[in-house]
Amino acid sequence: MDFVKTALFKRHSNYSISVDEIGMKLDFVWAPYVLNLTHLLTDFKTKKKYPNVMVMGAGLWHMLHVSNPSDYELVLQTLKSSLVSLFPFSTDIANAYGIAEVVVMLVTTALVTLVMLLIWQTNLFMALCFPLLFGSIELIYFFAVLSKVMERGWLPLVFATFFLTVMYIWHYGNVLKYQSEVREKISMDFMIKLGSKLGTVRVLGTF
Numbered sequence: 010m011d012f013v014k015t016a017l018f019k020r021h022s023n024y025s026i027s028v029d030e031i032g033m034k035l036d037f038v039w040a041p042y043v044l045n046l047t048h049l050l051t052d053f054k055t056k057k058k059y060p061n062v063m064v065m066g067a068g069l070w071h072m073l074h075v076s077n078p079s080d081y082e083l084v085l086q087t088l089k090s091s092l093v094s095l096f097p098f099s100t101d102i103a104n105a106y107g108i109a110e111v112v113v114m115l116v117t118t119a120l121v122t123l124v125m126l127l128i129w130q131t132n133l134f135m136a137l138c139f140p141l142l143f144g145s146i147e148l149i150y151f152f153a154v155l156s157k158v159m160e161r162g163w164l165p166l167v168f169a170t171f172f173l174t175v176m177y178i179w180h181y182g183n184v185l186k187y188q189s190e191v192r193e194k195i196s197m198d199f200m201i202k203l204g205s206k207l208g209t210v211r212v213l214g215t216f
Contacts, residue, residue, distance in 0.1 A: 022039055023036070023037060023038050023039050024036075024037040025037070036060075043084050043087070043088050046088060047088065050092060104154075104157035104160050104161050104162040105161055105162055105163075105164040105165050106165075107154045107157060107162070108154050108155075108157065108158070108162045108165050108166065109165035111147060111150045111151045111154055112151070112165070112169070114147045114150075115144070115147050115148075115151060118139070118140055118143050118144050118147060119140065119144075121139065122136060122137075122139055122140045125139060
């Protein structure tokens with residue numbers, strides 16, 4: 010422990026230690042400026058090797074020696090953008106997933122309400138209490154995620170519109186097919202009348 014303390018509190022230097030008992034490696038990287046942190050993230054992306062946990066300071070020396078406190082917020086926003094773009098995840102996916110999940114919840118609530126009314130034949134008051142309770146909560150989430158539509162949250166809406174169009178065309182085609190079959194169907198009475206005129210003979214024992 011004395012050796013660790015001596016090495017750990019060296020000023021302005023990097024420090025690394027491995028704990029073999031739990032398979033953990035701890036790296037302390039001296040990065041006083043925002044540019045140092047950006048280079049560190051770029052190096053992670055180049056090597057395609059990311060730490061399991063990273064605790065990152067925001068380059069306080071940058072605020073003290075490069076910029077002023079009023080501009081430091083902009084510097085942090087730039088650092089955040091670099092962090093999001095360099096690591097293998099994206100907020101766009103989260104926005105799209107959030108809208109898709111909330112829409113699924115709303116559709117599920119509507120379908121369960123129909124099942125309660127038509128299949129279970131639940132009391133009307135009880136059946137309406139279900140969507141009022143859960144639907145109101147889900148609508149709050151829905152209106153909250155609508156603000157993410159312009160941040161790639163429109164992706165599930167585009168997919169939903171595409172599949173809805175395909176299913177509507179398929180249903181419309183089946184309706185036309187059914188109506189055509191009904192129109193062209195020959196009635197039994199017409200067949201009987203037509204059979205006597207054509208001189209057909211009915212076989213005994215048949216209808």
